[in-house]
Amino acid sequence: MELQPGREAVVRVPVATLWASPDAVRPVDRPALSDAPDVPAWVAGLDHDQQVGDCVLSQLLLGERVLVIELRVDGWAHVVAVEQPAAKLDPRGYPGWLPVAQLAPLRAERQRSPQFVVDAHVADLHFTPGGPPALPGVVLGTRLYRAGPLFDGWLPFHVPGHTEPLWVPETDVVPLPVERPEAKEVLAVADRLRGLPYIWGGHSSHGIDCSGLVHLAWRRFGVTVPRDADDQAEATTPLAPGDERPGDLYFFARPGRRIHHVGIVSAEPHGEQRRMLHACYRQRRVVEEQLPADRLATLVGAHRF
Template sequence: MDVELEPGREAVVRVPVATLWASPDAVRPVDRPALAGDPDVPAWVAGLDHDQQVGDCVLSQLLLGEQVLVTELRADGWAHVVAVEQPAAKLDPRGYPGWLPTAQLAPLLPQRQRSPLFVIDALVADLHATPGGPPALPGVVLGTRLHRAGPLFDGWLPCHVPGHTEPLWVSETDVVPLPAERPEAKEVLAVADRLRGLVYIWGGLSSLGIDCSGLVHLAWRRFGVTLPRDADDQAEATTPLALGEELPGDLYFFARPGRRIHHVGIVTAEPQGDQRRMLHACYRQRRLVEEQLPADRLATLVGAHRV
């Protein structure tokens, strides 16, 4: 019996990276590659100019297999969803709300969710129809969780993939078991540091393009830890430290006077006097960089927190 998408039911993302939009009317001509049933996110990112990288039409992104609650289906091919794996308390207690092309979703099949979990550890990996065969689903990104579908075969792991009736295969070199224990902060920092130089995309949440809070969310997701999606919510969900007590892997939060937190970075070194260093997706430079905090950035530093 076929299972259809329905409002009020959960579904899963069936593409490597799905972009969550503010509204169907907010998308721009340049966004066309990201809207297809099989989106070409690298082409979309490559086509954005300096200003388009920070368009507020993009809210977040979801990875292959990520669960959503469908709240509305439109006849023009758009679905309003709540991304239940991306906490956003100020927007919706259920998760992050926004719009996706319906074609990028598949019905949730619970029986496939009971198998052991692996996570993509490569920055980008391809899934194959047969071990070592041509890619069937290219561009699966770091932090994507895969449900094992059988035993390892000749260095290839079969996995259940939404939208595919037969298992797809991933190289064992591209995945690791989802950790059972909470990681040390320095391990999370090491994963985040592998993204250094990545392009800044407002709302980005993948190794193809990312924003500041997306970096923090994704780095912890890689280890099975769910943090909120936005920086101000991340501050609420973590433990404040006295400035000077922060260690590599902790978080710096930033806000202008009288405003809510707008930026987050990951501490990369113990402070030396007034000198502090962090890894962050930098809006100004449109890149993920590790740097000493300049004076104007220090002026908006409102705290250090620990996950």
């Protein structure tokens, strides 16, 4: 089976970066473009300004589905990331460009519901239990499809691009919850990413942006939410001032402009004081902090999923 326009495919690498266009990539982005992208090396090579370049739209995790729109002879695929809602851009999902080599055809097992999710910050998938790594760098929130029984503390999973199951320590994965999580559980997952580098469009435990932090934390529990902050605001319920609780969301916008930032409420409000966990553009990392005066001036509301 080959990739074809009009059909779905899946990501076959731990983290695939979704680009604005093939022409938008920079020389510094080379580690993220190969058949086996080295996303940690890519993040480490970005300077302060390159961390926020708008050439990156989002990132997709191993096994994530895309609708293939176009396959170019130069090795690029125009796709729609159907598991990342972006209503204002495309009702089908988030549109962008990926290297064709980072995709694989959709196999039958991918059409079933995933059973497990990676809970470790980063996990390696192995050829055999305890054997050499076959696919290093699989990240938190990656959904996996079990391929057999537990063996000596290892679980086998179907993995795109591999004909035989790959193995992961059972301590690195958890069953996907059946029930919707409480907001404080989602906050606890996001809090584990504190200190992570801020990367515009980032959506992994190697680097992340503000709405990516919200999306990934909910994804860990099998819940799909919109990818961008303004869409997240429209998909949530506004709260009366002071009614927000840990795990709710704060949204920010300048007068007359659309929402540009989101953070996760990290403590109950006290008077005018507000605290949140967020991927901070200014500090270029995920932080938990009290909202300073200039941030409070652009706070437009608290919402709840």
